[in-house]
Amino acid sequence: MCRPDPIFVSIASYRDPELIPTLLDMIAQAADPTALHVAICWQHDEDTSIFLDAGMTLENKSMRGEHDIFTFTYQMVRIQVISIHYYHSRGACWARHLSEQLYQGEKWFLQIDSHCRFATGWDREAVTMARSLLDQTPRPVLSTYPPAYDPVDESKRTQFISRLVFREFSTEGIPMLSSVPFKQPHPVRCGYLAGGLIFAPGSFVQDVPNDPSIFFAGEEISMAARAFTHGYDIFTPDRILIWHYYQRKEASKIWGDHTNEAKNTGSVDLAWWERDKISKKRVRSVLGLEASPADPGAYGHGTVRTLAQFERCIGVDLLSQTVMPDVISSLRQSYFPDGSVSEGDWLARRIHPNKRKITFTRDELAEAPADVDWWHIGVYCPNNTLLDKHTLTREAMAANFVAQKNAWDIELNFSTPATIKPAVVRICPYSHQGWGKVVEKSW
Incomplete structure (x- = not known):
C-alpha cells in the first residue's frame, strides 16, 4: 500500500x-x-x-x-x-x-x-x-x-x-x-x-x-x-x-489586547492600530500603489508573471481604483482568462465602484427648520457635477436618528466612469421656505 x-x-x-x-x-x-x-x-x-x-x-x-x-x-x-x-x-x-x-x-x-x-x-x-x-x-x-x-x-x-x-x-x-x-x-x-x-x-x-x-x-x-x-x-x-467559525464575539482578539493602554503600561511595543498602519503601507507597496522603502526580498513578486497581468486576471486596475463592469455586476466575475479582455476594452470599459459610509451627526444638522419636507443627499465630483442623488422624507430622517441616536450613517454605493471620481457629499433640507443650510463632507 x-x-x-x-x-x-x-x-x-x-x-x-x-x-x-x-x-x-x-x-x-x-x-x-x-x-x-x-x-x-x-x-x-x-x-x-x-x-x-x-x-x-x-x-x-x-x-x-x-x-x-x-x-x-x-x-x-x-x-x-x-x-x-x-x-x-x-x-x-x-x-x-x-x-x-x-x-x-x-x-x-x-x-x-x-x-x-x-x-x-x-x-x-x-x-x-x-x-x-x-x-x-x-x-x-x-x-x-x-x-x-x-x-x-x-x-x-x-x-x-x-x-x-x-x-x-x-x-x-x-x-x-x-x-x-x-x-x-x-x-x-x-x-x-x-x-x-x-x-x-x-x-x-x-x-x-x-x-x-x-x-x-x-x-x-x-x-x-x-x-x-x-x-x-x-x-x-x-x-x-x-x-x-466566523464572528467569534466571545473570543479575545489582538485589537482588544494590544491597546493604547497596554502600550502605555509597557505590555506591548506598539498598539494594534500602529502595526496596522505600517502593514497597510507594506500592502500598498506590494500592489504597486507606493514605493517600498526597502527590498521586499522573499516577500516580493515572482518572475513568472507580472503584477499588470494579475490586474487583468482579476479585472481590477489597482492604481486608478477602477474595475471591469462584470466585477461588480450580477456576474461578480473574479477571473478573466488570458486574452478575454482586449486592450481597448480594458481602457474604455473600466468604472469606479464608489462605496462609502458617510456619517452626519444631529448637531451638524441642528440648524434645519422644524418643518422640513424632505432632505437632499447628493454626491458631486470636483467640477460640481451631480453623480448620485437620494431624497429622504422628514419621517424617514427622524426614524434614522431614533435608530442611530445622535449620528446617521448614509450608505452610498454607485459607479462612475473611470475618468470621474466623487469629491464631496452634501446634505440639505427643503421646506416651504426653500432650501436650508448645506452640510458638506469630503468623499
Missing part, C-alpha cells in the same frame, strides 16, 4: 478556545492522519497544559531563536507548538510566518485558522482535487472562504460553497473581498485567495511565504498577487473541505 503524501499544516492561533477542538477534529476526520505535520504559532499565556489535557504526549522541547517549541504526538500525528505570550504577538501574518519556519519539505501545504471543523476524509479529498488540476497548471492552489459552523450547535453548518469576489476598495486603496455562493461540478479558476484556507503544493511555503510585516487587513490580496506572479493558479474548490 502506497504511503500518503505528507501534508504540512500551518495554524496561527491567538488566545483561541477553539484550537484544541480544531486539532482533534482535523485528526479525527483525516483519512491518513499519520501524514500530517502540524505547526502552530500559539499566542496565549504559555501554559501548555491544554495540550496535555487533550491527551497529547510531550515528546520534546527545544528553542528556535527566542521561542520555545513543544513537540507533541497525538494518534501518531506530530504537532509542533511555538509558544509565545500574546502580548508579544505582531499579528496574523507574523504568526503564520513563524509556523512556516517548521516546514520540512512536505508534498502539500495547508494553511487554516484555529477555529475550524473538517469534512470526513478532507485530506484525501484535497489532494485528489489538487491533483486533478495538474493538467491545467503545475502549481494549483485551492482557496476560498469556508462555510460556517457554530461550536455551540454543531448541527448548524452551512452546506454551500462560496467563491471569492471583489467587494470594494478600502480607504487605503486596497481591494477588499467577499464571497458569493458557488456550485460547479469541478474547481473553477479564481483570482483571489483566503487566508483561512489555502491548500497548495508544499513549494508554496518557500515561494510565497507569509510576510511578517503584514498585520491583518490586505494579507489576502497581497498574497494572491504574489502567488500569481510566482506562477500559482488559484481555484475555488467544488466540495467542502472545512468549516470556519
Whole structure:
C-alpha cells in the first residue's frame, strides 16, 4: 500500500478556545492522519497544559531563536507548538510566518485558522482535487472562504460553497473581498485567495511565504498577487473541505489586547492600530500603489508573471481604483482568462465602484427648520457635477436618528466612469421656505 503524501499544516492561533477542538477534529476526520505535520504559532499565556489535557504526549522541547517549541504526538500525528505570550504577538501574518519556519519539505501545504471543523476524509479529498488540476497548471492552489459552523450547535453548518469576489476598495486603496455562493461540478479558476484556507503544493511555503510585516487587513490580496506572479493558479474548490467559525464575539482578539493602554503600561511595543498602519503601507507597496522603502526580498513578486497581468486576471486596475463592469455586476466575475479582455476594452470599459459610509451627526444638522419636507443627499465630483442623488422624507430622517441616536450613517454605493471620481457629499433640507443650510463632507 502506497504511503500518503505528507501534508504540512500551518495554524496561527491567538488566545483561541477553539484550537484544541480544531486539532482533534482535523485528526479525527483525516483519512491518513499519520501524514500530517502540524505547526502552530500559539499566542496565549504559555501554559501548555491544554495540550496535555487533550491527551497529547510531550515528546520534546527545544528553542528556535527566542521561542520555545513543544513537540507533541497525538494518534501518531506530530504537532509542533511555538509558544509565545500574546502580548508579544505582531499579528496574523507574523504568526503564520513563524509556523512556516517548521516546514520540512512536505508534498502539500495547508494553511487554516484555529477555529475550524473538517469534512470526513478532507485530506484525501484535497489532494485528489489538487491533483486533478495538474493538467491545467503545475502549481494549483485551492482557496476560498469556508462555510460556517457554530461550536455551540454543531448541527448548524452551512452546506454551500462560496467563491471569492471583489467587494470594494478600502480607504487605503486596497481591494477588499467577499464571497458569493458557488456550485460547479469541478474547481473553477479564481483570482483571489483566503487566508483561512489555502491548500497548495508544499513549494508554496518557500515561494510565497507569509510576510511578517503584514498585520491583518490586505494579507489576502497581497498574497494572491504574489502567488500569481510566482506562477500559482488559484481555484475555488467544488466540495467542502472545512468549516470556519466566523464572528467569534466571545473570543479575545489582538485589537482588544494590544491597546493604547497596554502600550502605555509597557505590555506591548506598539498598539494594534500602529502595526496596522505600517502593514497597510507594506500592502500598498506590494500592489504597486507606493514605493517600498526597502527590498521586499522573499516577500516580493515572482518572475513568472507580472503584477499588470494579475490586474487583468482579476479585472481590477489597482492604481486608478477602477474595475471591469462584470466585477461588480450580477456576474461578480473574479477571473478573466488570458486574452478575454482586449486592450481597448480594458481602457474604455473600466468604472469606479464608489462605496462609502458617510456619517452626519444631529448637531451638524441642528440648524434645519422644524418643518422640513424632505432632505437632499447628493454626491458631486470636483467640477460640481451631480453623480448620485437620494431624497429622504422628514419621517424617514427622524426614524434614522431614533435608530442611530445622535449620528446617521448614509450608505452610498454607485459607479462612475473611470475618468470621474466623487469629491464631496452634501446634505440639505427643503421646506416651504426653500432650501436650508448645506452640510458638506469630503468623499
